Amino acid sequence: MDLTSFIAGLPKAELHVHHVGSASPRIVAELASRHEGSPVPSDPAALADYFAFKDFKHFIDIYLTVVDLIRDDEDVRMLTYEVARELARQQVRYAELTITPFSHVKRGIPAPAFCAAIEDARAGAAADFGIELRWCFDIPGEAGLPAAEETLRIALEERPDGLVSFGLGGPEIGVPRPQFKPYFDKARAAGLHSVPHAGETTGPATIWDALRDLGAERIGHGIAAVGDPQLMAYLAEHQIPLEISPTSNVRTRAVANIAEHPLPQIVAAGVPFSINSDDPPMFGTTLEEEYAVAAHLLELDAAGVAGLAKAAVTQSFLPTTTQQKLLSEIDDYTEKWPA
Numbered sequence: 001m002d003l004t005s006f007i008a009g010l011p012k013a014e015l016h017v018h019h020v021g022s023a024s025p026r027i028v029a030e031l032a033s034r035h036e037g038s039p040v041p042s043d044p045a046a047l048a049d050y051f052a053f054k055d056f057k058h059f060i061d062i063y064l065t066v067v068d069l070i071r072d073d074e075d076v077r078m079l080t081y082e083v084a085r086e087l088a089r090q091q092v093r094y095a096e097l098t099i100t101p102f103s104h105v106k107r108g109i110p111a112p113a114f115c116a117a118i119e120d121a122r123a124g125a126a127a128d129f130g131i132e133l134r135w136c137f138d139i140p141g142e143a144g145l146p147a148a149e150e151t152l153r154i155a156l157e158e159r160p161d162g163l164v165s166f167g168l169g170g171p172e173i174g175v176p177r178p179q180f181k182p183y184f185d186k187a188r189a190a191g192l193h194s195v196p197h198a199g200e201t202t203g204p205a206t207i208w209d210a211l212r213d214l215g216a217e218r219i220g221h222g223i224a225a226v227g228d229p230q231l232m233a234y235l236a237e238h239q240i241p242l243e244i245s246p247t248s249n250v251r252t253r254a255v256a257n258i259a260e261h262p263l264p265q266i267v268a269a270g271v272p273f274s275i276n277s278d279d280p281p282m283f284g285t286t287l288e289e290e291y292a293v294a295a296h297l298l299e300l301d302a303a304g305v306a307g308l309a310k311a312a313v314t315q316s317f318l319p320t321t322t323q324q325k326l327l328s329e330i331d332d333y334t335e336k337w338p339a
C-alpha cells in the first residue's frame with residue numbers, strides 16, 4: 001500500500017491553518033519584491049534558513065516580519081487566493097483559515113477593504129479551485145485587550161460571509177486567557193464558534209481556562225492536556241476536539257522531537273482530534289506531510305488515514321448536509337483504492 005499516493009488523492013478538510021503562516025516561499029518572494037526594505041529574504045533557500053526558530057517567541061517575531069510584508073488589499077487578495085490554490089492542490093475541499101485582521105488594520109489596511117479582499121479571494125477560490133474557505137478571526141494575544149476589542153469590532157461590524165469562528169493566537173506565556181472572556185462572550189452571542197489556542201506552550205491550566213472562560217468548542221493545539229488525566233477525561237467525555245499540528249510543535253520547540261509527540265496518548269484517551277499544518281511553509285511541511293506524520297505515529301492504514309480526514313470534516317463548522325457530502329466523497333475514494 002502506497003500511503004503517500006493515497007494521502008495525496010484523499011479529499012481533506014483543514015481546521016487549523018494560519019493565513020500569513022501559509023504564505024509559500026513564492027508568495028513571500030513576490031510580496032518582498034513588491035515592498036523594499038523587508039528583512040524577509042526573497043530567495044527560497046535563504047527563506048528556509050530564515051524560518052528556523054530558536055523557540056516559540058522567536059517564531060512569533062519572524063511571523064510578524066512576514067505580516068509586515070502585507071501592505072494593501074491587493075497583497076491580501078493575492079495571498080488568500082494563492083493559499084487556497086495550494087490547499088486545493090492537496091485535495092483540501094474545505095478549510096477554516098485563521099486570519100488576524102487586527103494585525104493588518106494596524107498596518108494601514110482599512111477593515112472594509114481587508115474583508116472585501118478576503119471575500120473576493122474566497123469566491124475566486126470556490127469558482128477556480130473548487131475549495132470552500134471559511135474564516136476564523138483570531139486575536140493576536142501579544143497585542144492584548146486593545147487587539148481583542150478591535151478584532152471583535154471588525155468581526156461584528158464587517159461580518160464577512162465566510163466568518164464562522166473567533167480565536168486567540170500568539171504567545172500564551174504572559175497572556176492569560178480569562179481576560180478575553182468578555183470578547184468571546186460577545187462573539188459567541190453573535191453566533192461565532194470559539195476556537196482559542198491553548199496548551200501549545202503552556203500547561204493544562206490554560207486549556208481549562210479556554211474551556212471555562214472562553215467557551216472553547218475546539219482547542220488550538222491543546223497538547224499539554226496529556227499532563228492532566230482529569231482534563232483528558234473531560235475532553236473525551238464532552239468530545240471537545242484538539243486541533244493537532246505535529247510538525248509545528250516540533251519546530252516551535254513545544255515538543256522535543258516527533259517521536260515524543262503526545263498524539264498517541266490523545267488517541268488512547270479517546271480525545272477527538274484533527275490533523276493540521278498550522279503554518280506549513282514556515283515549518284517546512286504540508287498538510288499531506290502532516291497526514292503522513294500522523295499515519296507513522298499512529299501506525300495507520302488507509303482506512304485509518306481516511307479517518308483523519310473524516311474527523312476533520314465532522315469537527316468542522318460546516319452544516320451537517322455538507323459534511324455528509326464530504327464524508328461520502330472520502331468513503332467513495334477509499335473504497336475505490338486498491339487494497
Ligand SMILES: O=c1[nH]cnc2c1ncn2[C@@H]1O[C@H](CO)[C@@H](O)[C@H]1O
Nearest residue numbers: 018021063100138140169170197279
Ligand atoms: O502556532 C501558532 N500559535 C499561536 N499563534 C500563531 C501560530 N501560528 C501563527 N500564529 C499567529 O501568530 C500571530 C501572533 O500575532 C497571530 O496572528 C496568530 O494567528
